[in-house]
Amino acid sequence: xxxxxxxxxxxxxxxxxxxxxxxxxxxxxxxxxxxxxxxxxxxxxxxxxxxxxxxxxxxxxxxxxxxxxxxxxxxxxxxxxxxxxxxxxxxxxxxxxxxxxxxxxxxxxxxxxxxxxxxxxxxxxxxxxxxxxxxxxxxxxxxxxxxxxxxxxxxxxxxxxxxxxxxxxxxxxxxxxxxxxxxxxxxxxxxxxxxxxxxxxxxxxxxxxxxxxxxxxxxxxxxxxxxxxxxxxxxxxxxxxxxxxxxxxxxxxxxxxxxxxxxxxxxxxxxxxxxxxxxxxxxxxxxxxxxxxxxxxxxxxxxxxxxxxxxxxxxxxxxxxxxxxxxxxxxxxxxxxxxxxxxxxxxxxxxxxxxxxxxxxxxxxxxxxxxxxxxxxxxxxxxxxxxxxxxxxxxxxxxxxxxxxxxxxxxxxxxxxxxxxxxxxxxxxxxxxxxxxxxxxxxxx
Numbered sequence: 001x002x003x004x005x006x007x008x009x010x011x012x013x014x015x016x017x018x019x020x021x022x023x024x025x026x027x028x029x030x031x032x033x034x035x036x037x038x039x040x041x042x043x044x045x046x047x048x049x050x051x052x053x054x055x056x057x058x059x060x061x062x063x064x065x066x067x068x069x070x071x072x073x074x075x076x077x078x079x080x081x082x083x084x085x086x087x088x089x090x091x092x093x094x095x096x097x098x099x100x101x102x103x104x105x106x107x108x109x110x111x112x113x114x115x116x117x118x119x120x121x122x123x124x125x126x127x128x129x130x131x132x133x134x135x136x137x138x139x140x141x142x143x144x145x146x147x148x149x150x151x152x153x154x155x156x157x158x159x160x161x162x163x164x165x166x167x168x169x170x171x172x173x174x175x176x177x178x179x180x181x182x183x184x185x186x187x188x189x190x191x192x193x194x195x196x197x198x199x200x201x202x203x204x205x206x207x208x209x210x211x212x213x214x215x216x217x218x219x220x221x222x223x224x225x226x227x228x229x230x231x232x233x234x235x236x237x238x239x240x241x242x243x244x245x246x247x248x249x250x251x252x253x254x255x256x257x258x259x260x261x262x263x264x265x266x267x268x269x270x271x272x273x274x275x276x277x278x279x280x281x282x283x284x285x286x287x288x289x290x291x292x293x294x295x296x297x298x299x300x301x302x303x304x305x306x307x308x309x310x311x312x313x314x315x316x317x318x319x320x321x322x323x324x325x326x327x328x329x330x331x332x333x334x335x336x337x338x339x340x341x342x343x344x345x346x347x348x349x350x351x352x353x354x355x356x357x358x359x360x361x362x363x364x365x366x367x368x369x370x371x372x373x374x375x376x377x378x379x380x381x382x383x384x385x386x387x388x389x390x391x392x393x394x395x396x397x398x399x400x401x402x403x404x405x406x407x408x409x410x411x412x413x414x415x416x417x418x419x420x421x422x423x424x425x426x427x428x429x430x431x432x433x434x435x436x437x438x439x440x441x442x443x444x445x
Contacts, residue, residue, distance in 0.1 A: 028057030029321055033087040034074050036308060037064045038252075039276055040142055040348050041089070043338055044329050050337075051328050058321055067251065068195040075403060078103050083315045086322045090138055091197075092129035092307050093396050099132035105312040108135050110323040117331055121352045125376060126307050138309035139330045143350030144270045145303035145375030146205060146395075147368075148292045149277055151285065154178055154185075154265045168206065168234065168295045171266065175242035178265035187242030189264040190235065192417040193251035196406025199413055201304060201395040202268055205294060207231040209302035211386040214397050214434065219390055219441040221434035223409070224427050227386075233423050236416045248418035260285055268295070270306065271350060271375050274368035278345045291371040293378075298386045304395035305379035307351070335361075350376055390441075401437045408433045 035041050041064065048060045063085070065073060070089065077084045078098060090098070098104050111119045119127065119136065126143040130136050148171065150162055158177055163170060175187030191199040204214075210231035213222045222228055239247045244258050252269060256276055259267040260283035267273065271291075280286050294303035310326045312319050328334060335355050339347050344364035347355060350372055355361055362369060378384070384394055392398035396406065412426035 028059060029318055030059040030061050031086040031318070031321055031325055032061045032063065032084065033089075033325070034063045034065075034070060034077070034085045035089045036067050036070045038067075038272075038308070039279075040272070040346065041308075043342055043346055044141075044334075047334075047337060047341070051325060054328075055321075055324060058324070060325065066253070067197055068193075071195075071197060071403070078313050081313075081315045083313070083317075085313060086316045086318060087326060088311055088313060089141070089308055090311050091309065092126075092138075092305065093197075093393065093398060093402075095130045095138040095309060095311060096132045096392075097398070097400060098311070099135075099137035103314055104137040105314055105316070105319055105323075106135050106137060107139060107312070107323070107326075110319075110327070111136070111139075114323075114327050117327055118354075121332070121354050123351060123353055123373075123376060125305060125379065126351060129305060129307060130309055138311035139326055140307040140309045140351045141330055142272055142348035143305075143307040143376060144272045145305060145350075145372065145379045146202065146269060146294045147271050147303060147371050147375050148266060148268045148295060149259060149273060149289045150174075150266045150292060151178075151288055152290045153288050155290075162290055162292050164292075166292050166295045168209070168297050171268075171295050172234070172238050172242075175238060175266060179242040180265075184263055186244040186258065186264045188238065188266040188268065189244045189250070189255040189258050190239050190247070190268055191251050191255060192239055192243070192247040192414055193249050193254070194407065194410045194414045195251065196396065196403055196410060198251040198410065199417075200406045200410045201270075201306070203231070203235050203410075203413060204395045205302050205304050205384065206235050206297075208385050208394065209295070209297040209299045210234070211298045213385075213387050213389050215390060215438050215441075217388055217390050219438040221431055221438045223431040223434050229423065229427060232413065232416070232427060236413070236423055239417050240419070248414045271303075271368065271372040274365070274372065275345045275347070275349060278364070278367070279343065281343075289367065291368045293371065293375065299384055301375075301378035301383040303375040303379050303384065305376065306395065399437070399441075401440070405433055405437050 045062050074088045111117050126140050130138040179187035191202050193199050210227050212227035212231050258264045262284050277289050278286050296302045312322045316322055335347050344361045409430040412430045415421045416423050416426040
């Protein structure tokens with residue numbers, strides 16, 4: 001049943017293919033790598049010629065796509081054993097499920113055979129999130145929770161003080177006071193772009209802390225519950241009243257641009273954003289931000305746990321070459337290379353404990369290093385959810401059907417943000433989608 005769910009999702013998400021994995025090129029092997037087009041990944045692509053120089057006969061070909069497109073292409077290829085890619089970028093949502101399905105290479109033997117790789121240096125919760133039966137099937141490139149960036153200068157000018165542990169109601173009040181539409185500054189930037197890994201990630205953390213569940217322990221869908229409705233109305237109204245222009249199509253990248261260009265007073269999103277905020281090469285607000293924990297309502301914490309990671313599809317032809325590249329992109333030396341080449345704010349965060357022992361990194365990341373580690377440490381269902389649920393995951397429901405379900409629900413949320421339908425109408429339709437999924441789990445209990 002669960003494999004069928006993934007296969008159906010893969011067919012639904014299937015997009016145009018690309019050149020097959022392992023194609024000959026330049027007289028040697030060409031590894032085809034599917035990767036998400038985020039800033040840290042772009043740094044890895046720029047440094048790739050150094051890997052090729054150190055490994056004659058191996059060429060790298062990157063297929064770099066925006067998050068939603070990358071998810072669709074990678075899921076379709078892996079689930080149908082298409083063999084287009086030698087290396088795929090996935091997350092802790094896919095890794096344990098795909099490992100259970102037999103779709104991924106077990107990386108433990110490769111790590112053990114690589115001197116100095118040090119798997120135990122990975123932050124334990126990140127390492128565990130990529131494991132199946134205590135075996136790692138993906139290695140993390142960067143890890144994250146979520147927190148709130150805010151402009152300290154704008155807070156001071158408005159006479160506002162950010163609490164050590166803010167609530168969402170306080171954040172809404174700050175957003176109203178800081179909203180300056182005349183000067184093109186939104187009170188807050190929040191994702192509204194459809195996609196289970198786009199708007200649904202921050203929204204689900206809001207729902208969690210409001211006491212909502214996607215499903216209760218009996219797999220009854222709860223998207224029209226009072227708690228879920230309260231969270232949805234809060235999120236939609238906050239964006240519509242004090243959010244960014246074009247919010248219904250704004251994701252991580254768009255909010256990042258708005259915030260770093262001085263067009264938002266606050267931004268709630270992934271902790272990895274801090275490196276971009278503090279990068280002098282692209283940000284106009286370097287040194288102006290404070291970083292507060294993910295806002296809460298009824299729970300102790302509310303941040304998420306996520307990691308973009310690299311894995312080898314079971315059908316990949318040259319697993320040893322694929323691993324050699326993955327080890328290069330996720331080892332301690334790569335951290336040093338990024339720091340000394342591009343600046344320490346560009347280092348992939350939230351993965352290796354040793355990164356936080358590097359004096360240059362500690363100095364560059366002093367505003368956000370500890371908040372990042374604290375957010376990751378607090379990211380457990382016990383701390384961020386008010387009620388028990390039958391599924392793994394925090395900002396996602398860790399079942400195969402969530403790729404389709406989450407995307408459908410996010411489309412309803414986006415429509416409400418855009419004003420095309422009411423929150424009640426959006427949740428009524430979303431509930432129908434969720435009930436269908438919930439019934440399939442009730443039937444096999």
